[in-house]
Amino acid sequence: MIEIENLSKDYGPRRAIDNLSFQINKGEVVGFLGPNGAGKSTTMNILACIMPPSSGTVRIGGHDVLEQSLEARKIIGYLPENPPLYPDMVVGEYLKFTALLRQVPRREVRASVEHVLEACSLKDVSGRIIGRLSKGYQQRVGLAQAMIHNPDILILDEPTVGLDPIQIIEIRKLIQTLAESHTIILSSHILPEITQICRRVIILNEGKIAAVDSLEGLTTTLRKGERLFLKVRNVEDDIVDQLQNIPGILSAQEEGPGEYRVDAELDANPQDALAELCLKRSWGIVELKRTALSLEDIFLKLTLEEKEPGE
């Protein structure tokens, strides 16, 4: 559906994105992840045909964004970082305008406006002026605008930024329902969001792809060891040292009173030895469990590791 080859974009002397290549298939839900300034919005702007690439090719549904830009734009719905809303317009009128702009046939305009009002639960506010709506509603109007012409591809740039937790959950649910019938590209710097919605993640850092993988893939390939969590009742001073002496254990750290984080070599399975030690010294095990690396850890690891060799 989307093919990107050697895509670069320069802002004057600054290279915003550098030689990106990836593909997105029909029906996929892909997350762009990266710190601020990593090139997420730039990539999305290029995908939405708002700015041309400096070099490389981008094809949307087979249409080149430079050569057949108008064709490509027909199958795209775009929600930029700041929803493009006219504050003096009424919600219904605005959606009608965007429908006509997106070349929805005139007799289907009413139906498609009704449809997105329903889908984004905007029915109650369809007669209100956009400028007076809360941020959450405005974001939903922005989303409604992106899906009004039922595009094959939805590009959503940080759709939940600036919303309160309840609104975030609502928008997330909406995106999840949309994911059933659309190809979605979503960007965020909030990690749990990506884990909940996307099946594949593209991690961008300083304009380059740091990793492309499925979520499970990312977590397993990046796990260079196992992490265990241990909680005991009777706190002693030398627990950390004792833990580190167990063969296979790389490091142990105190995380709180009686709580320890233990990093072990992959496949060392030090649980038995750990338990034995605890029993022998009667520390009193409260909890012993394996913890998976969270996406947050992966993210930090990737973006930091990238830097290390250069410095």
Add this chain to the structure above:
Amino acid sequence: MRTTWIIAKRDMGSFFASPVFYVIATVFLFLHSFTFLNLLDSFSGQSFQAERFLGQGMSLSLNEMVVEPILFNMAVTLLLMIPVITMRSFSEEKKNKTLPLLLSSPVHLKEILLGKFLACTGVVAMMMLLSSYSAGFLILLGEPEINPLLTGLLGVFLMSACFVSLGLLASSLTENQIIAAVLSFGLALFLWILGWGVENTSSGWGEVVAYISILSHLVPMVRGVFDTSDLMYFATFIFFVLFLTYRVLESQRWR
């Protein structure tokens, strides 16, 4: 073409939804009515005296004494007001971050530009239409020559269209509406006063400057001279400035 109209309609709608249009139209109509009544009053006074002393009655020209000055007054008022009408066209879209909506839609940049141009000229046409009650008044009560009145109105309208295109250019350059207004006002006024000094010069440059000046094309039309070369001037002017605006918008895409 359809999208041009859709964009023009939205822009006009937002004009009529905001107080800006009503304030501009009211001030415009007030100034117009004031000068109209003033001119009418002095005309009737003078023709009354002419009748009394010379016995000539209505032989004083209504066109020369009322129609021409009122058209020039209208042109000056529009010169002042058009920058306020055009300043929002692109500046506001940039400020509200709504330009991505237009740019990511299957709409050609030309259509967007043309839509904005149509919206602004439409608003000016609306204001001129509202003020045309004075022309109707003259036709009812007096016997002005119709043709000079029509060419004059057309001239003022074409001049307005030129100023609208300048305003769009200024608006495309900045996201600050005040800067856009001041810039387009300065450009329009410069084109207006360019013709002032020219009458005294006879060099080649003088002729060029005279040709560029908007006044040297407006004056004949207001006086009732309908020349296709003047129409060509206005058409070329509008096309050229809109083309510049198009290039500005296009280059902003690449940045």
